[in-house]
Amino acid sequence: MTQPFTLVIFGVTSNLAQKYLLPALYDLEDKGLLPDGSHIIGIARSPQKEGWIQEHLHQILHKENLHHKHEIKDQIKELLFTRLHYLDGHLDNPDFYQKLKIKLDGLNSQNIIFYLATYPDLYQPIFENLKLSGLSNLADGFVRLMIEKPFGSNLKTAKQLNKTLHQYFKEEQIYRLDHYLGKEALRDILSFRFGSSSVESIINKDHIDHIQVSATENFGVGERGAFYDKVGALKDVGQNHLLQMLTAATMEKPITFTNEEVTKERVKILKKLLPQKENIIFGQYEDYTAEKNISPDSLTETFFALKTFINNDRYQNVPIYLRAGKKLAQTLTEVTIVFKDKKNQPLRYHVHSQRDNFLVQDPYEALILDAIRGDQTYFNDVQEVEAQWAFTDPLSAESEKGIPVIYQPGSWGPQEADELIEQDGRHWINF
Incomplete structure (x- = not known):
């Protein structure tokens, strides 16, 4: 009890x-x-x-x-x-x-x-x-x-925050909460993958053509304008939510399903991700600067799309495409694994769900229960947070250099995002 x-x-x-x-x-x-x-x-x-x-x-x-x-x-x-x-x-x-x-x-x-x-x-x-x-x-x-979250605004400030935390608390007392890790669907990815040897046997470079991770929303910044304008899409959801989805879908099976072992496998993936500054697109929806609490000359991105790779043997040369944005055609939160053999349908993990059903456990319910029980498996530890920022920082620096491409609300984002994936002979999977 x-x-x-x-x-x-x-x-x-x-x-x-x-x-x-x-x-x-x-x-x-x-x-x-x-x-x-x-x-x-x-x-x-x-x-x-x-x-x-x-x-x-x-x-x-x-x-x-x-x-x-x-x-x-x-x-x-x-x-x-x-x-x-x-x-x-x-x-x-x-x-x-x-x-x-x-x-x-x-x-x-x-x-x-x-x-x-x-x-x-x-x-x-x-x-x-x-x-x-x-x-x-x-x-x-x-x-x-x-x-x-946010756990800092870049790698430097994340390290400062972690140093401050450790002055007053032990790591085993600290529960860094990203509500995506409380989502049942995200947790179910691990059960589905590692509960089926037939599925797990094809999650590798020999069978996978590419991987897509999407977190698109059909609404704007709403009341979050003051906060959002300081961070943008990459830091708001890319540095955390999309990377959480990606690591769940690609991590190795842990030796045991303890907090330490599960987190260790997530961190291994993060440390092998290759940030490619030449393969990222930033966009801003039209009239974003007219939103409440947004600077009229803001260059903050409300959309990004990028291509990356996991530099390990299992996923060597498998392209990974990530995208997220606001005021897009549809709200879609999922990981899609596309296989080389077209007889195999793409494997799609839906993470977003409208919670009309009371029986679907809310992420905050799950995470509060975990904290009560002392289970840190679905919380970020110090290494994970810093590995996320280490990947994101070089890409974030690119957004600060240029002007985001304007895209129409209700579209799937800038044309340049389509070109990013189409130049490889692939396309975004939209449903």
């Missing part, structure tokens, strides 16, 4: 907490997966009246949310209400952490998960004050830290 725990959410009023985290906690409650005696403490800056956090959750659950569309049961909601607590305070103020400690002691919290749903510039004061207050380690029970 999973031990009771207290989840402390720094930034409970953030978009991330409202859209993903709190609805996922409702679903865990509904499925009976939150241990008895567990608590949730939401933290934000503003003082609120008694009962505010319960009303806040009520409004979130009844608000239209593409990621959480099923019926809300009053009985389950009321049960979750009993676990909820609220604390206000400034996260750079040491006195606040004494207040937090008193609250945790009052709840008899022996196991704590700190979830950072805040801006990265608050990480350092949070880490420092947790340590000074004695909350980064407990004599009895566990302390774990869940931290959302």
